[in-house]
Amino acid sequence: MLRSFRIRITLLAVALSSVVLVVFGMVAWSLSYRIGLDRADEKLRDELRRANNESRRPEYWERMERAIRSDVVFPQDRIPMAVSARERGTGRIIHQTSTWPGEIDAAKFTDPPEPRAPPPRNQAAPRGPGRRAEPPDDLSSPSESQPRDGAMSGPPRDGEPPTPPPPLSFGQFVTVRTTNGNWRAGAGGSIHATYVAALSLRPLEIGQAQLLRALVTAAVPGLLLIAIAGWILASRALRPVAALTGAAERITARGLNQRMPATREAEEFQRLTDVFNDMLDRLEKSFQQATRFSADAAHELKTPLTILQGQLEESLRAASDGSEQQRLCADLLEEVQRLKNIVRKLLLLSLADAGELKLHREPVDLGALVENAAEDARILAPKLQIETSVAPGVKISADPDLIEQVLQNLVSNAIKYNRDGGFVRIELEQKPKSVRLAVTNSGAVIPARDFNRVFERFYRGDPSRSKTVEGVGLGLSLAREIARAHGSDLVLERSDESGTTFALLLPLS
16 A cells, blocks of 8 residues: 555655644744743743832732732632741741742742842932032931831831832742642842742642643644645546556557556646657567568468479379378478468468458358367377367357367367377357357366466467477467457466466357
8 A cells, every 4th residue: 555656645745744743843832831931931020029019008019919819810729829928038938828838948949139229219310411509408327318127127107208119129030849739949149038938839730731632632623634635636646657557458469559648737748648658669579570570471481382283292292102201291281281381370470460451241050160170180199088068049149260279279289288198178058248268178287376377479388289289389379369359268267286377258149
């Protein structure tokens, strides 16, 4: 199945598309996960800023506990966030929300670098070109304007301006694995305290799993569509090849004058068509020359062989009975008869090759032909058992001389290639639309590899017997050509220990 070019093109398209889809899915999944982590980090930064800005108020932690429990990024899952605060330097835990996972040690998060304190709001602005310095509104020192407790100081006193929150710096955000899932955590530090926030990644992992299922679900019908499209495209691409194949199958020895039609497909196929047509031109010329040579040679040999036969017959009659000259003339006359038989067969084969074997059709009684052939066989081979099975009244429209020659060739081969005391069976049966004429003998088994070669010209199946058995290997080839000229065929049906059967299938008139 994989030898089919169409299937291989389709599988290649599916394989390449699968690789592209897998790479695309991996990139899409990775980008989506990275974006989810970035959003989680931004949410953690917001929470760390809120803790830094509002933790000085007494009600901050109670409000944050309520906010954390109700602040839901994915409402369907309600994954909590946790915040922990400790003194900078000492590491003492100041406060920690109840949602803090016990497997995460907030003390292990390193204090971020100490942030630089911003200048007081009433500090003079830097002087620029053409700008005069102005005295500050408040001459108190920066240390007096900053709360000593930083994040843990109380609210501003009545009448005093609100104190700005201390600056905040962030550390690295990392993913921590726990038995309850993965958490994203990071630290933010001011000059007085360090805050650690953690956010469960379960919503992100659920979303990634949904994305993966969506990609797989979309990939299956996508690959199916790609396979169908690949099959269609491969079929369309191979359409010119199919047309060339069909045209080539219609070309036979009798139809070498056919040519493949020009195609409007790609120039590569047009080039293939031109090359194939040029090849057919050369084959047609060569075949016509060979056929003409065979026919001319056979025709030219008929006359001298006829003259030679007449002279040998005259010499044979003039020779004394039993003399050496009579024996020599008889042997030469036999060889001339053999040559004439070969020439006649070659002439018929050349006519068949050229498609000029003319049939003189008339009603033929096959039963009578079979009985005559069986009678001749009993005379030629008295030691063989000749059997016949003839259906009565079988008549066809055919050339009687050529059909008789086919039958004589089959019976002659059955006699020559037989064992001592063997049998020859001739069967004639009528079917609804055809007639089957079969000749079976008890000769040597023909190997399966030679089933088609027995019809080749000048082929002799058994080399050890080729010198002792008369014939040149043209009988079966000529018999098959005569059968094909009648619109039928001659086949070797079987060859085993029970016998070898040649069958001629002829259409009913």
